[in-house]
Structures are given as C-alpha cells and as structure tokens.
Amino acid sequence: MIRLRRITKFFGRNQVLKDIDLTVEKGEVVVILGPSGSGKTTLLRCINYLEKPNAGEVAIGELAVDCKRPSKKDIQALRRKTAMVFQHYNLFKHKTALENVMEGLVVVRKLAKEEARERSVRVLEKVGLGDKLDAYPSQLSGGQQQRVGIARALALEPEAILFDEPTSALDPERVGEVLEVIRNIAKEGITMIVVTHEMGFARDVANRVVFMDGGVIVEEGDPKIIFSRPKEERTRQFLKRITPEANYSI
Amino acid sequence: MPGAKFDIAYLFDYFPKLLSTLNVTLTIVSLSILFGLGVGFLVALPRLYKIPVLRRLSEVYVSFFRGTPILIQLFLIYYGLPEMLKLVHIDVTRTPVLVFVVLTYSLHAGAFISEMIRAGVTAVDRGQAEAAYSVGMNGYQTFTRIVLPQALAISLPVFANLVIATLKDTSLAFTLGVMEMTGKADTLITLGQHYIETYIDLAIIYFVISFALERLFRLLERRLLRHERRERTAGKRFGRNVPSLRGLLAESAGVPKGGAGG
Numbered sequence: 001m002i003r004l005r006r007i008t009k010f011f012g013r014n015q016v017l018k019d020i021d022l023t024v025e026k027g028e029v030v031v032i033l034g035p036s037g038s039g040k041t042t043l044l045r046c047i048n049y050l051e052k053p054n055a056g057e058v059a060i061g062e063l064a065v066d067c068k069r070p071s072k073k074d075i076q077a078l079r080r081k082t083a084m085v086f087q088h089y090n091l092f093k094h095k096t097a098l099e100n101v102m103e104g105l106v107v108v109r110k111l112a113k114e115e116a117r118e119r120s121v122r123v124l125e126k127v128g129l130g131d132k133l134d135a136y137p138s139q140l141s142g143g144q145q146q147r148v149g150i151a152r153a154l155a156l157e158p159e160a161i162l163f164d165e166p167t168s169a170l171d172p173e174r175v176g177e178v179l180e181v182i183r184n185i186a187k188e189g190i191t192m193i194v195v196t197h198e199m200g201f202a203r204d205v206a207n208r209v210v211f212m213d214g215g216v217i218v219e220e221g222d223p224k225i226i227f228s229r230p231k232e233e234r235t236r237q238f239l240k241r242i243t244p245e246a247n248y249s250i
Numbered sequence: 251m252p253g254a255k256f257d258i259a260y261l262f263d264y265f266p267k268l269l270s271t272l273n274v275t276l277t278i279v280s281l282s283i284l285f286g287l288g289v290g291f292l293v294a295l296p297r298l299y300k301i302p303v304l305r306r307l308s309e310v311y312v313s314f315f316r317g318t319p320i321l322i323q324l325f326l327i328y329y330g331l332p333e334m335l336k337l338v339h340i341d342v343t344r345t346p347v348l349v350f351v352v353l354t355y356s357l358h359a360g361a362f363i364s365e366m367i368r369a370g371v372t373a374v375d376r377g378q379a380e381a382a383y384s385v386g387m388n389g390y391q392t393f394t395r396i397v398l399p400q401a402l403a404i405s406l407p408v409f410a411n412l413v414i415a416t417l418k419d420t421s422l423a424f425t426l427g428v429m430e431m432t433g434k435a436d437t438l439i440t441l442g443q444h445y446i447e448t449y450i451d452l453a454i455i456y457f458v459i460s461f462a463l464e465r466l467f468r469l470l471e472r473r474l475l476r477h478e479r480r481e482r483t484a485g486k487r488f489g490r491n492v493p494s495l496r497g498l499l500a501e502s503a504g505v506p507k508g509g510a511g512g
C-alpha cells in the first residue's frame with residue numbers, strides 16, 4: 001500500500017533520514033515512536049512531499065515516484081492519495097469548520113458544492129462537531145480544532161492518513177477527546193501512520209510500532225513485543241524514559 | 251497678507267467649483283491604485299519566489315519609488331520619459347498629461363503595494379500553505395485561495411493608508427497643469443486672490459474624503475478579519491443583553507449588528 005524505499009533526506013549537510021525502508025499494508029495502523037529530532041516528522045512529510053527527499057522511492061498503491069526526478073503531476077498525485085493531520089492543526093484560519101472540510105472536496109476533488117457540504121457535515125458530526133459548523137478556528141478549543149483537522153483529512157477519503165503528533169499541542173484534558181476520535185477511525189480500517197508519544201494509544205491501537213532514532217528505523221514490530229521485550233538497547237532506553245512506570249505487566 | 255480681503259461668501263461660492271473637479275482627482279486615485287495593484291503584484295512575485303535577476307530589478311524599482319519625492323518622480327516621468335522614448339522613435343508629445351500623471355502615481359503606489367503584499371504574504375503562517383498542499387491543492391490554488399486572502403486581510407490597514415496618501419499626493423499633479431482639485435484651486439486663486447477661502451474649502455474636501463475612506467476601510471477590515479473574533483458564540487447566545495466587543499464596534503461604526511457577518 002505505502003512503500004518507502006531507501007528514503008534519504010538532508011537538511012544542508014545534516015542527514016536527517018538515512019536509507020529508510022518502510023512498508024505499510026492497507027488498513028494497517030502504524031505508530032512511529034522516537035526521541036525528538038529523530039526524523040519522524042520529516043519522514044511523514046516525505047510521504048506527501050511537503051519535504052522533498054534527496055533520494056529513494058515513495059510508492060502509494062500503483063503509483064511509484066522516484067525521488068530523484070519527481071514530476072509535478074506525481075507529487076500532486078501522491079498528495080491526493082494521502083491526507084495529513086498536523087501537530088498545530090493548521091486549519092485555514094479564514095474559513096469556518098465546515099469550509100475547512102469542504103475546501104479540498106470542492107477545489108481539489110471537484111465535488112459539487114451541495115455534495116461536498118453534505119459529506120462535510122456528516123464527517124464533522126462524526127467527530128462530534130455537528131454544532132460547530134460555522135465556527136472559525138479561533139473560536140474553537142485546541143481539541144475541537146484538531147477534530148476539524150481530522151475531519152478535513154477524513155472527508156477526502158484518502159488511501160492513508162498521516163498524523164504528526166496530533167495531540168502533543170493540546171492541553172492534557174483535551175487529549176482524550178482527540179485520541180478517541182482517532183481510535184474510532186482506526187476501527188474503520190483506514191490506513192494510518194501516526195507519530196505520537198501516547199504509549200497507551202500505541203499499545204491499544206497500533207498493528208505495528210516503528211521505533212526511530214538518529215534518522216534510521218532501529219526496530220519495528222508488534223506493539224506487545226516492542227513494549228515488553230524490545231530487542232535493541234536504544235529502544236529500551238527510550239521506553240524507559242518516556243514511561244517511567246514501564247514495568248507494567250502484560 | 252497677500253490676496254483679497256477674507257469674505258465668507260467665497261467659501262460657499264468656491265465649494266461647488268472645486269467639487270466639479272473632484273472626479274479628476276478621484277480618477278487619478280482609482281486608476282493609480284488599480285494599476286498599482288497590478289504592478290505591485292508583478293513586482294512582489296519575484297521577491298516572494300526568489301527569482302534571481304528579476305528579484306534584484308524589483309528591489310531597485312521599489313527602493314527608487316519609495317526613496318524619492320513624488321514631485322520629482324512626476325517631473326522625471328513627464329519630462330524624461332518622452333525624451334527616452336524619442337530615442338526609440340516613439341513620439342508621445344500629443345499624449346495627455348493625465349496619462350503621465352496616472353503612470354507616475356501607479357508606479358509610486360505599485361512600489362508600496364509590492365512591499366505591502368510581500369509583508370502580508372510573509373506574515374501568513376507557512377502551515378497554512380502546507381495544509382493546502384496536503385489536501386492536494388496546487389501552487390496557484392494555494393496562493394489564491396488560502397495565502398492571499400489572509401495576506402490581504404493583514405495588509406488592509408497599510409493599504410488604507412496608501413489610498414489616503416495617494417489621494418493627498420494627487421494635489422501635486424497641478425504642478426504639471428492638470429485640472430484636478432488643487433489645480434482648480436490654483437486657477438481660482440489666480441483669478442480672485444482669495445487664498446484662505448480656497449484653501450479652507452480644499453482642506454475640507456480632502457479631509458471629508460479621507461475620513462470617509464478611513465471608515466470604509468475599517469468596515470472592510472472588520473469583515474475580512476471576522477474570523478479572528480472570539481466572542482461570537484457568547485454574543486449570539488445572549489443576544490443584545492450582553493454587549494459584545496463586536497456589537498460595540500459595529501454600533502460605533504453606525505452599522506447594524508451582524509452586518510459584518512455573512
């Protein structure tokens with residue numbers, strides 16, 4: 001479904017991604033863990049070309065794009081197969097919740113206004129914001145904004161949704177409502193790659209956990225196994241730091 | 251004191267006479283702003299997109315028109331341009347003065363507008379464009395639908411100042427003999443020597459137009475920035491019992507509440 005091959009990314013002379021290989025199957029929920037600065041965001045952004053990899057191949061479904069010479073059309077196509085949920089929501093500030101969700105449907109997917117509207121309302125209701133259709137982002141709480149962000153991604157019916165730390169900018173008491181929404185989407189079988197530090201979420205929802213450090217994938221596998229018996233020392237260290245009470249029983 | 255004795259009757263007498271040339275003044279202003287917007291856009295783009303050579307050219311253009319007095323720009327273009335065009339065998343001696351005037355003000359406004367657009371676009375959070383790309387928009391759609399509207403809202407106060415400044419600057423066009431309002435005033439003074447009466451009238455007219463423009467732009471700004479107001483829900487729920495900021499602003503501007511909504 002999503003196939004990354006030998007993805008390499010430099011910022012100046014700083015190599016941030018080193019020959020990353022990653023495959024995500026249809027319907028799979030993959031959680032990416034790793035210390036700050038390990039390249040998780042960059043990897044996610046390479047998939048939809050918000051960041052241009054220096055080398056490697058990004059493939060989604062039938063479409064395989066060589067990063068050495070991507071055409072504009074290829075990049076556009078990759079972006080239309082995915083949707084992204086941002087750490088800081090990035091809602092269109094001058095548009096209401098409803099307009100935020102409709103925008104891509106009307107402008108990119110060329111749906112008729114009425115159809116786009118119906119679908120958007122439906123999706124906003126699904127994330128619990130049926131009563132906030134006409135609110136501007138500045139009038140919504142962080143949790144509500146992020147749910148609009150998720151609705152915007154969901155409405156596009158993409159082949160995969162990329163989440164970059166969707167809850168890390170939220171007040172602690174708002175984290176739950178957003179995770180709840182993501183859990184529900186995961187149940188519907190939508191392919192997702194989620195960068196997060198929410199270990200509970202990773203344990204419950206992920207089909208697979210990928211641990212990154214220093215621009216490489218250190219190890220990956222079933223969450224139960226990664227969390228209880230990580231093979232690599234670096235993974236162990238990281239898990240210990242992030243969950244002080246790491247000795248929970250399985 | 252030079253001129254004839256002050257006579258209040260002339261205040262009323264000259265008023266309609268000056269107003270009869272208001273359309274010339276407003277024509278210069280509106281054409282200049284209109285062309286200025288076009289020029290400003292074209293000039294801002296190479297700098298926004300960092301296009302090598304064009305970028306330097308637009309920098310030179312902008313600093314010239316921002317860094318020299320408009321009076322000198324008027325003279326340079328009115329007297330200098332025909333000479334330059336003569337070199338390539340284009341004769342503009344029969345071109346109306348107004349064309350040179352509008353050209354000058356357009357170029358002048360264009361320089362300021364390009365700076366305004368550049369500042370506005372830069373002020374829009376990068377995340378906005380990234381979100382647009384992530385839903386699949388292309389560069390053009392992203393710019394026109396997401397970045398530009400926000401940049402314009404940010405730039406509106408600067409734009410308002412520019413329009414008003416241009417209005418006042420048009421008073422210099424009389425130096426080339428254009429019959430706009432100040433030119434007309436000049437003629438009236440030559441004929442009747444009533445300096446004070448004429449200039450009082452002139453000041454009143456310029457002031458009233460400036461004031462009206464300012465109000466208009468403030469309304470527009472409130473409309474364009476309506477997404478930045480937070481008290482909307484509260485204001486709605488409690489109707490008019492609780493005066494919201496929005497309501498107060500609307501009242502002070504003499505518009506019905508909610509008029510800025512949409």
Ligand SMILES: Nc1ncnc2c1ncn2[C@@H]1O[C@H](COP(=O)(O)OP(=O)(O)O)[C@@H](O)[C@H]1O
Nearest residue numbers: 011012016034035036037038039040041042043
């Ligand atoms: N636009 C950029 N320009 C330069 N360096 C960057 C840029 N974005 C990220 N980096 C660097 O790349 C590395 C990985 O960053 P990132 O992918 O954001 O890590 P993570 O999301 O895992 O915290 C960091 O060292 C960061 O400083």
Ligand SMILES: [Mg+2]
Nearest residue numbers: 040041042165
């Ligand atoms: Mg990150």
